[in-house]
Structure formats: C-alpha cells, structure tokens
Amino acid sequence: MQKSNLNIINLSDLSADWHWLRDEFKHLPNKWAHYTSLNTKLPKHLPKRQSIARFMTATQAVLDAKKQPSLLVSHGPRPAYYGARMAQHLHPQLPHLAYSFNFTDLPTGFQHKAMAKAYQQIDRFVVYSSLEKKLYADYFGIALERIDMLHWSVHAPTVPHDEPPIEQGDYICALGSQGRDYETLFAAMRTLRHIRLVVVATADSVQHLSVPENVTIRTHIPLAHAHNILTHSRLMVVPLRDSQVPCGHVTIASGMFFNKAMIVTNSEGVHDYIQDQKTGVFFNPKEANDLAEKIQQLWDDPIQINRLAATGYAFALEHCTEKNVVRYFADYLSHLQHL
Known part of the structure; x- marks a missing residue:
C-alpha cells in the first residue's frame, strides 16, 4: 500500500464536522474523508430509519474505498458492523480498524450471529477496558490478538473555574x-x-x-x-x-x-x-x-x-490524552503500510 495514496475513510454516527485525528496527521500525505449516518436524508417516520441510514452510509464509504488504496476506520460497534458487511460484499480486503468498540448491552439472537460474522472482516479493534478484550473475543469469536485496549482519550478539557455555578451551594x-x-x-x-x-x-x-x-x-x-x-x-x-x-x-x-x-x-x-x-x-x-x-x-x-x-x-x-491515540494510530498506519 502506497503511503502517498492512502485514503483514510471514517465511518460514524457523529457530526459531519468531526474528523477524528485528521488535524494531527496533516504532516502526512494521506487523504481524509468522513461518512456519517447523520447526513442521510430519510423520512423521520420511516421504520428502522437509523439502520437504513447506516447501511446507505457504509455502502457509500466502501464504494469510495474501492477507488484507491484506503483504510476504513469505523467508530462504534454498529458503524463497524455495517462497514464490515458492506466490505465483505464489495471490498473484502479493505483494511478496517474498528475504533471505540463498546457495547452497553450485548446483541442477542440473529443480530448477534450477523455481527459475529461481519466482524471477521475487521483486522483490528480498539476497546476501552481490559474486560472488553476477553468479553468481545469470546462473544463474537474474535482472535484476542486483534483487539487492542486503549484508555478513553480526549483533548484535555478547559475547566470553567471562573464561571458562576449553575447550582448554588455545596453538593x-x-x-x-x-x-x-x-x-x-x-x-x-x-x-x-x-x-x-x-x-x-x-x-x-x-x-x-x-x-x-x-x-x-x-x-x-x-x-x-x-x-x-x-x-x-x-x-x-x-x-x-x-x-x-x-x-x-x-x-x-x-x-x-x-x-x-x-x-x-x-x-x-x-x-x-x-x-x-x-x-x-x-x-x-x-x-x-x-x-x-x-x-x-x-x-x-x-x-x-x-x-x-x-x-x-x-x-x-x-x-487519557489524545496523544496516546495519535501514537497508536501512527503505529497502526506504519504497520499497515509495510504489509
């Protein structure tokens, strides 16, 4: 995979204005794109509207990935599922990093079986706790070495000490x-x-x-x-x-x-x-x-x-700062580009 031609495609349910680590990697010649289900215009009364939006968005992302050497980065387990399903049908060899892979409640029945099958397309997963590594490996049949644990990380927030309190008194x-x-x-x-x-x-x-x-x-x-x-x-x-x-x-x-x-x-x-x-x-x-x-x-x-x-x-x-995510992703890209 040529470093100069890598298209990094983010797939999420997040705001269209969000671009993950794009600004931290401006020194590299990669292209960045973001496909979000929030941009899909569907009638609000449509049954399973969110699932349809995710399906459509994932299809667009994978079709874009076929145009040049690309990496799909999905954010959350459901974008990961739809991205993996579309990749299995349209672009099976597409490298796929499933970031922020976290379930509050595990899927059951048909959904569990469908997700377990789709997740085999993904080459790396990132979870936020050691518990989740073994939990998801066992539940979805994912090889443990394909799951990486990172602490939840963000830009250190600005603490509003000077703002007057919304809630008065001690609490x-x-x-x-x-x-x-x-x-x-x-x-x-x-x-x-x-x-x-x-x-x-x-x-x-x-x-x-x-x-x-x-x-x-x-x-x-x-x-x-x-x-x-x-x-x-x-x-x-x-x-x-x-x-x-x-x-x-x-x-x-x-x-x-x-x-x-x-x-x-x-x-x-x-x-x-x-x-x-x-x-x-x-x-x-x-x-x-x-x-x-x-x-x-x-x-x-x-x-x-x-x-x-x-x-x-x-x-x-x-x-828990974003520098740890930047370091992880830089290592991931380096490994990917040497395959």
Missing part, C-alpha cells in the same frame, strides 16, 4: 446514563439528607425511579452546563449497574481532568482507570449502605478529596 454530582444504577445511588441519598446530589443524565435513565428530596435531576442540558455542574461539585459518584459492565470510562476520564475525587462501583470494566483509594474509591455493586458510608467519609475528609483528585488528574494526563 455532590453524578453524570452519565449508560449502564448506570441510579436506584442504588438514590437509596444511599435517602440516608444522607444533609448532602445534596445533582444528577446529569437522560430522562430515560431515571424516569422509573422515585427521586429523593435532596436530589436534583438535570436532563438534556448542554455539555458546557454539565461541565459547570461537575466543576463546582465537591465530588462525583459513578454508580454502575453491576460488577461487569463496560461503561463509565468517559465520565471517569472527565472527572479526572476536572480534578474530582470519585466514588465508583467496583466493576471490572473500570479497573483500568480506578485504583481503590488512589485514583478513586470503590463501593460494592448494589449496596446502598456501603455507598452512603463512602460518600459520608469523603464528604468529611477534604484532605482525602484533594489527594484522590490530584492522583486522578495525574493519571488522566498520562493515560
């Missing part, structure tokens, strides 16, 4: 919706009536729950407002639904960059990020009393809060 916060267990957190808060909790989540993740009086729910707010709430909180809680759920990585990395001490469900899916009493504090899954005890302990110990926040921030700077 703790919880952000995020995927794989969450707000029922246990709310049960803990009922025993901590002197502490206020602000939750930023989707309405679906909390609508079935009885909300305690000392809990405020914020739904469908801009990211900047969520960052403001995180910035001015005393600490953050990440309640996960069980000991195996591969979720919470984005929230944990954000909390670290925002210098927040965190109390997190002891789930194997976050062991690559949280070291108990170092980068965070674990509580036992589904145990409201244990969670309440950990919240109270940290609430009363500002020295421990500051220590956890500093250690977490140092961890994020080392493992």
